[in-house]
Amino acid sequence: xxxxxxxxxFLSASVGDRVTITCRASQGISSYLAWYQQKPGKAPKLLIYxxxxxxxxxxxxxxxxxxxxxxTLTISSLQPEDFxxxxxxxLNSYPRFGPGTKVDIx
Amino acid sequence: xxxxxxxxxxxxQPGRSLRLSCAASGFTFDDYAMHxxxxxxxxxxxxxxxxxxxxxxxxxxxxxxxxxxxxxxNAKNSLYLQMNSLRAEDTALYYCAKDTGDGYCSGGxxxxxxxWGQGTLVTVxx
Numbered sequence: 272x273x274x275x276x277x278x279x280x281f282l283s284a285s286v287g288d289r290v291t292i293t294c295r296a297s298q299g300i301s302s303y304l305a306w307y308q309q310k311p312g313k314a315p316k317l318l319i320y321x322x323x324x325x326x327x328x329x330x331x332x333x334x335x336x337x338x339x340x341x342x343t344l345t346i347s348s349l350q351p352e353d354f355x356x357x358x359x360x361x362l363n364s365y366p367r368f369g370p371g372t373k374v375d376i377x
Numbered sequence: 378x379x380x381x382x383x384x385x386x387x388x389x390q391p392g393r394s395l396r397l398s399c400a401a402s403g404f405t406f407d408d409y410a411m412h413x414x415x416x417x418x419x420x421x422x423x424x425x426x427x428x429x430x431x432x433x434x435x436x437x438x439x440x441x442x443x444x445x446x447x448x449x450x451n452a453k454n455s456l457y458l459q460m461n462s463l464r465a466e467d468t469a470l471y472y473c474a475k476d477t478g479d480g481y482c483s484g485g486x487x488x489x490x491x492x493w494g495q496g497t498l499v500t501v502x503x
Contacts (some may be wrong), residue, residue: 303486303487305489305490307422309422313495314472314493314494314495314496315414315422315472315490315493316493317489317490317491320477320488320489326491358421358422360422360424360489360490362482362486362487362488362489363485363486363487364482364485364486364487365424365436365482365487366412366424366427366482366487366490367424368414368421368422368423368424369421370421371421371422
């Protein structure tokens with residue numbers, strides 16, 4: 272089974288900061304990776320799929336990159352509504368989620 | 378507007394059964410694969426099961442294989458999860474999620490989930 276790790280597990284940042292979250296797969300998964308945002312008490316929201324394609328309606332400050340085993344989610348300028356937990360999901364044969372990265376207010 | 382509304386959760390004793398339902402609207406239900414994803418209190422997301430548009434392809438997480446059964450009724454725009462032999466570790470909020478494709482991980486690759494319900498809480502405790 273392909274395992275996913277995310278780093279960091281937790282990060283504290285300020286409004287306006289550039290934030291980068293990394294997701295690593297235990298085996299190569301090409302570009303079969305998605306990113307989700309989850310706010311407390313809410314369902315997850317799809318942000319990015321195919322590693323770098325922005326889901327319709329998602330602000331352009333979100334971007335994704337990577338292929339193979341290492342992927343990144345970048346928020347170019349953190350906004351108040353971006354404080355949330357972010358999950359990567361591998362889509363190579365089995366839709367497994369990563370453990371999550373919580374982005375909190377500094 | 379796409380809507381997914383889960384129901385059927387509740388408090389159940391270990392070893393007992395429960396059936397979850399998800400009512401879908403706002404899209405052509407039988408054009409898409411569907412999934413169940415769960416989240417234990419304070420924990421991350423765990424994919425549970427997925428089913429293709431025509432029920433021809435189905436998958437389960439190892440943690441529920443042999444105990445849970447996913448099904449769908451396209452005439453009723455509904456998705457189901459029959460959960461048997463429930464354990465304390467099955468306690469979670471169960472989400473219904475819509476796939477962006479029609480197959481369950483067809484051709485060795487899967488599609489992301491673009492719409493989610495608000496979840497139904499299952500608590501397994503004596």
